[in-house]
Amino acid sequence: GEDVEQSLFLSVREGDSSVINCTYTDSSSTYLYWYKQEPGAGLQLLTYIFSNMDMKQDQRLTVLLNKKDKHLSLRIADTQTGDSAIYFCAESIQTLVFGKGTRLSVIA
C-alpha cells in the first residue's frame, strides 16, 4: 500500500542539528521529496533525491536514503529559529504521496 510515515513533532535547540525521519512503503518510488510549510503559507520544495542515490547535500541540508529499509531522513545543520515549520516527506508513485508532516520547533 501507499503510506508515508513521519513522527509528528520534533523540538531542538538553536544551533543543534535536526533530524527528521520518514518511512515509505513503495520500493518503486523514483524520487523522494522534502517540502517545508511555514505558518499561513503553501508548501515550498526544499530538496529531493533520486531513488538510486544514497545521499544528497545542499548547504545546511543533508538527505539520506536507505532503500533497503525504505527510510528517508532530512538533517538540518545549525538549526535556526527560521527553520521552525512543518516538514513533509513525499514519495513519487505516478503522483506524490505525502506524509502527515513533522512540526519542527526550534528553541532559542
Place this chain on the structure above:
Amino acid sequence: EADIYQTPRYLVIGTGKKITLECSQTMGHDKMYWYQQDPGMELHLIHYSYGVNSTEKGDLSSESTVSRIRTEHFPLTLESARPSHTSQYLCASSERGRDTQYFGPGTRLTVL
C-alpha cells in the same frame, strides 16, 4: 521560484453561499492539483487534472467541483458552502512527465 497564485488568500462566508477559489500558474504546467489541509496538518488530494478538459477526483471525497478550460487556470467551486468545508485549500502544479509539484500560497476558507 514557482509562479502559482491563489485568490483569495482568506475568505469568510456564510452557510449556503456559492464560492469559487481561483488558482493560476504561469509555468505552462500540464498537471494541476487541489489539496485540502486539516488543521492537524495532513494533506488530502481532492481533485487533479492532467491538462485542458481533464479533471479527476482525488483520494478524499469532496463536494467541490473543478474545471480546466485553460492550461493556466484550475478553479475550484463549492455550490453551497457548509461549516464542514472550513479548511485550508492548496493548489499545486507539475510539468508533464515530472512529479515535482509546486504549490501556491493557499486559501484559508471559513464557513460560518
